[in-house]
Amino acid sequence: MPREGQAVISILRDKIVSGVFPAGERLAEIPTAELLGVSRTPVRIAFRALAQEGLLIKLPRRGYQVRKVTNDEILGAVEVRGVLEGLAARQAAEKGLTEDTRVQLAECLKNADAIFEKGYLTEEDIEQYNVINKQFHDLIINASGNPAIQSAMQLNEHLPFASVNALVFNPKQLDREFRRFNFANMQHHVVFDALLKQQGARAEAVMKEHAHATLSQVDLCESPDSRTCNPSK
């Protein structure tokens, strides 16, 4: 049965990103292995990999700890995402889109527009939009033809949004979410337009600004110190 391997990493990553293992939580190999019903070996490998991704911090002889992400770190990661995806958009524009990529991007935009047409959002809509959103961004990164961008984004992928995912999906703020997501979607259209017209600088600028849209209306925790958005315990 336990013919898995890579699965342990995904399971643990999910538990960290989703907050089941809150920030600051200490993780030891043996309890985690027992929890998952596997031996220590795959857990050891997973801990190392997640530490390399930046989700876990290694404590000398005290196991691992779920990394606390401060608001400043989230804002910093958003800046990094901005310059990297901005670069991707510029290079994609300069290279010019392939017919295939153009069609797929247009498809993404059409599907996203359909979500916003009815004028309000449900939780399922947001989940659906997030899938389309990721597709759109991945397509542009691929269209840049620069694999180093993908590598650099990898670490950024899960890290900063672990703590804000809960806020993004806050069902109490669905009306505010609508305006924010709709704005982000319109920025997608502008980026697409710049890509079609091969306007590299414009594509870069809009994409860079777009990175901030993910968070602009989200209430981060108020305190400016190192409190986390995922308060442990």
Add this chain to the structure above:
Amino acid sequence: MPREGQAVISILRDKIVSGVFPAGERLAEIPTAELLGVSRTPVRIAFRALAQEGLLIKLPRRGYQVRKVTNDEILGAVEVRGVLEGLAARQAAEKGLTEDTRVQLAECLKNADAIFEKGYLTEEDIEQYNVINKQFHDLIINASGNPAIQSAMQLNEHLPFASVNALVFNPKQLDREFRRFNFANMQHHVVFDALLKQQGARAEAVMKEHAHATLSQVDLCESPDSRTCNPSK
């Protein structure tokens, strides 16, 4: 004796970066373990880590392979380095330097200047300059106060320069190397000036351009296809 662990990763990384394991070389666990005189376990861990870093490619049931880096990938990685270090410089300028950082940066520049004063370069000079150069760049990344930049740079750190290191240290071109390194050093002075004056946009622009200085005068392999600079076999 084998109380090492992390060492195996470093040893293998060195062998890959320095070209002892040339690009395209296939690596299996058992021969590598025997070569290093350790068991398979640390080699397995090292292979996984190096694959995560992007130095190795995992082949389904055929072991690992040293990643081939094409010229286009190197140029792409230089672009990524440019936007990331450009961001670091901008944020460092906007925040303003601490007294401590200012002193350390000035020290770096003074030491670097001393190398170029005699008007020519030896191989030892280049090695020494590379150490100072790394210090300078690391100081600015730290001064940005944005840990996400460091994370994103990590993958970029070894990957693209594995194949060009041999060219950079080519002792036959020491006269050309002098002009190139001296130019890079002067760009450092401009970046430092921008940081002192808290000119974020200027610091970003110069640093972004500076990333290209690493390669601008280096002869990359001529062919535009997927030949590597580190031809295997």
Add this chain to the structure above:
DNA sequence: ACCCCATTTTTTGGATCCAATAATTAATTA
């Protein structure tokens, strides 16, 4: 002679075992 199936071999990944080290606790002494 060629193709397909079976067997063997190679390789990977998980489980368990063992050694070493650091931390914590208890005991003894001042």
Add this chain to the structure above:
DNA sequence: TAATTAATTATTGGATCCAAAAAATGGGGT
């Protein structure tokens, strides 16, 4: 009673073992 030292415990990391899966090779059949 407090501090220091020793002992025990907990935890990590390497080595070895085992099982599963895929690839390669060999044999048999058409």
